[in-house]
Amino acid sequence: MKKIKTLLFILIAALGFSACEKSDVPRVKNPIEIDFPTSTTPITKVKLSEEQKAYVNAGNAFAIKSLKTLYNQEKKSIIYSPLSLQFALAITANGASGETASEIIGTLGYGEDQKALNDYCNLLLNQLPALDDSVALKLTDAVIVNEEFRVQDGFRNIAEKVYYAPVEYVNASNPKVVVDRINEWAYRNTNGFIFPFLDEGDVDQDFAAAILNALYFKAKWSEVGGQPMFDKDVTQKSSTFYLDGGGQRRVDYMISSRHFSYGRMGENSIVELPYANGKFAMYIILPDVKGGNGLGQLFSTLTSEKWSEALSSMSTETLVYLRLPKFESENKYELTDMLKALGIRRAFVPFQAQFDKFLSHSGINDFYIGSVLQKARINVTEWGTEAAAVTAVMIRMSSAGGEQPKVIEFFADHPFVYTIVEKSSGVMLFAGVYDGK
Numbered sequence: 001m002k003k004i005k006t007l008l009f010i011l012i013a014a015l016g017f018s019a020c021e022k023s024d025v026p027r028v029k030n031p032i033e034i035d036f037p038t039s040t041t042p043i044t045k046v047k048l049s050e051e052q053k054a055y056v057n058a059g060n061a062f063a064i065k066s067l068k069t070l071y072n073q074e075k076k077s078i079i080y081s082p083l084s085l086q087f088a089l090a091i092t093a094n095g096a097s098g099e100t101a102s103e104i105i106g107t108l109g110y111g112e113d114q115k116a117l118n119d120y121c122n123l124l125l126n127q128l129p130a131l132d133d134s135v136a137l138k139l140t141d142a143v144i145v146n147e148e149f150r151v152q153d154g155f156r157n158i159a160e161k162v163y164y165a166p167v168e169y170v171n172a173s174n175p176k177v178v179v180d181r182i183n184e185w186a187y188r189n190t191n192g193f194i195f196p197f198l199d200e201g202d203v204d205q206d207f208a209a210a211i212l213n214a215l216y217f218k219a220k221w222s223e224v225g226g227q228p229m230f231d232k233d234v235t236q237k238s239s240t241f242y243l244d245g246g247g248q249r250r251v252d253y254m255i256s257s258r259h260f261s262y263g264r265m266g267e268n269s270i271v272e273l274p275y276a277n278g279k280f281a282m283y284i285i286l287p288d289v290k291g292g293n294g295l296g297q298l299f300s301t302l303t304s305e306k307w308s309e310a311l312s313s314m315s316t317e318t319l320v321y322l323r324l325p326k327f328e329s330e331n332k333y334e335l336t337d338m339l340k341a342l343g344i345r346r347a348f349v350p351f352q353a354q355f356d357k358f359l360s361h362s363g364i365n366d367f368y369i370g371s372v373l374q375k376a377r378i379n380v381t382e383w384g385t386e387a388a389a390v391t392a393v394m395i396r397m398s399s400a401g402g403e404q405p406k407v408i409e410f411f412a413d414h415p416f417v418y419t420i421v422e423k424s425s426g427v428m429l430f431a432g433v434y435d436g437k
Contacts, residue, residue, distance in 0.1 A: 043130045045279075045424030046123070055120045056426050058109025059086060061304040062342075063428040067417070068299045069338045071433050079329040079376040079432035081389030083124075083139075087213040088391040090121050091141060091165060092347075092369070094158045095358025100346045107343040118162045125164065128422055134276040136218040140189040141165035144182060145209045146172040149359040165212075175203040182210055182392065186375075189214035190388040197375050197390045208359060208367050209395040215429060219275035220384040229273065230254040230324075230382035241325060241436045242414040244294050249436045253323040253413070254382050260322070262408060263314035266301060270310050271320055271410050275384060281423055282385065283311070284324070286410060295415050295433065308426070320408045327434050330377040339372060350398040358395070370396035378418075378432060387430055 048056065063082035070080055086108055093104040093114060102112060110117045129137045143159050145151055147169040151159075159165040172178050179198045186197035193216070221229035236253040243249065261272040265285060273282040285302075287294045336348060347353045353368035361367070376389035415435040421428050 043127055046127045046131070046422060046427070048123070048425055051116060052120050052123065053425075055110055055117070057304055057308065059083070060307065060426065060428050062086065062107070062109050063431055064302055064304055064307065065342060066338060067431040067433075068302070069341055070333065071295065071299065071417075073338065074331075074433075076437055077327075077329045077432070077434045078331050079378045079387065079389075079430065080331065080333065080374065081215050081376050081391070081430045083427065083429045084213045084215040084376075084389040084391040085335065085372070085374060087121060087139065087141060087163070087215075088211050088372070088393045089344075090117055091143070091159060091163050091213075092211050092393045092395075094118070095152075095155050095355050096347065096353075097356055098354045100354040103344045103346055107339065118158060122162045124425075124427065128427070131422070131424070132219075132277050132279040134220070135280060136216065137280075138189065138214070138216040140214045140216075142185055142212045143167045143209060144178065144185070144212065145169050145359070146178075146207055148172070149208060149361060151209075152357060152360055155358050172203075172205075172207045175205065175207060176200055178203045178207055178210070182212065185212060186214060186390040190216050190390060191218075193377060193386070193388040194375055194390045198373070198392070202371070202373060202392075202394070204396075206370070206396045206399055207394070208397050211393040211395070213391045215389045217280075217388070217429065218384070218386050219280055221382075222274040222276055222278060224258055228382070229256050229258070232382045235326070235382060236323070239323075240413060242290055243436050244292065244296075244415045246291065251325040251327070251413075251436065254326055256320075256322045256324075257407075258320070259316070260318060260320045261314045261316045262318035262320055263310055265306055265310035268298060269408070269410065270314060271322065271408075272314065273322075273324075279423060281421070282418065283421065284410070284412060284416065284418070285310075286412060286416065290414050295417065295435070298417065311426070318408055320410050323411045323413065324380075325412060325434065325436075326381055328377075328379040329432060329434060330375075331432075332375040333373070335372040335374055336369075350396075353398075355395065366398050367395050368398055370394045376430065376432070378430065389430065 066082055070078055089104055089108060093101050125139050141163040142165050151167050156167050170178055170181050179200050182198050183196045187195040234255045238250040239253050241249050241251040263270045268285050268287045271284050275281060287298055347369045350368050351365045355367040359367060371394045374389060374391045378387035417433045
């Protein structure tokens with residue numbers, strides 16, 4: 001019997017979260033909305049052109065690089081949505097020109113063709129939510145603008161027709177009004193799972209606009225023969241989880257013994273945990289060596305190419321005895337430093353950022369990105385997975401066979417990484433780290 005030890009990397013192919021009621025959520029009278037198109041034709045997989053398949057690979061490369069950068073900054077459990085960030089930045093790029101636009105699109109990995117990127121995002125907006133009726137998946141965008149300015153027609157047409165993002169004007173003389181409006185939008189578009197999103201200090205008197213994306217997902221684990229993947233009655237309570245660098249803590253482990261898709265990636269093992277009807281799945285990557293610097297070793301070798309190769313080589317006939325922690329993580333990030341490290345620089349510089357295609361004003365360099373904020377949350381239980389993320393790009397005014405089956409033991413009893421993936425396309429929705437702390 002082979003034991004797979006050290007780190008665990010989870011790639012989740014579908015995500016979601018539970019609704020909650022809040023008495024203090026701000027209410028907005030007659031919020032502006034755009035009807036989201038609903039597909040009447042059944043979709044069995046995301047239909048991608050060869051160019052769009054390359055965009056998936058580029059997006060996954062961005063997801064892995066950004067997750068590495070975030071973990072190196074945070075050094076703790078994290079949950080993050082690269083897809084939500086990509087959508088918010090893709091919309092933002094439509095308001096930029098010159099080097100500013102090139103840096104945004106290039107860092108995301110989509111070359112120089114803004115229209116092709118818009119078409120790709122529109123395809124995902126239409127097809128991802130339509131893949132499985134038993135999975136709740138929602139991608140939502142919006143643009144909130146200081147009423148002192150007006151959005152240019154070209155940008156507005158793309159926002160509304162391609163990203164289904166309504167443009168709404170607010171009185172920004174009181175920053176709290178802006179914070180409350182964005183928080184209400186986040187609450188409504190994540191079934192109450194993300195609230196509050198912004199703090200009052202996130203908006204100031206120089207606020208010009210916020211470009212928003214929300215990603216929502218909720219899915220139950222798939223069943224085999226009517227039997228659930230995990231049974232609460234066999235969950236191991238308060239068992240040992242081994243921390244990187246030494247130390248231990250107590251966690252509850254969900255238990256499952258069944259056939260899973262299983263594979264190898266260098267000195268790591270991978271197992272797939274499907275959701276619902278199998279359109280989405282969680283992938284777990286676990287190094288062979290427990291303890292030490294497991295996460296660091298995994299991140300030092302992980303690339304999108306190795307990830308794709310590992311998925312394509314997985315076997316579907318492996319009996320696995322799995323122990324996976326129940327866990328919940330929630331994080332809020334200011335992503336400016338990460339994005340600068342990855343290549344987006346000019347967009348953050350007052351009087352140099354080129355957002356002349358976005359808001360009507362007197363000059364090409366009047367606006368810049370003041371901050372990029374994301375709040376994300378995930379909850380993994382015996383029932384399934386719930387998660388959400390909200391991202392805001394904050395625009396400011398520039399101012400100063402026959403044999404006995406082999407059983408694989410897959411004990412996720414030490415730090416692991418996870419992300420969210422749709423299986424037919426390979427698009428990553430979420431990514432994170434659980435280190436037991």
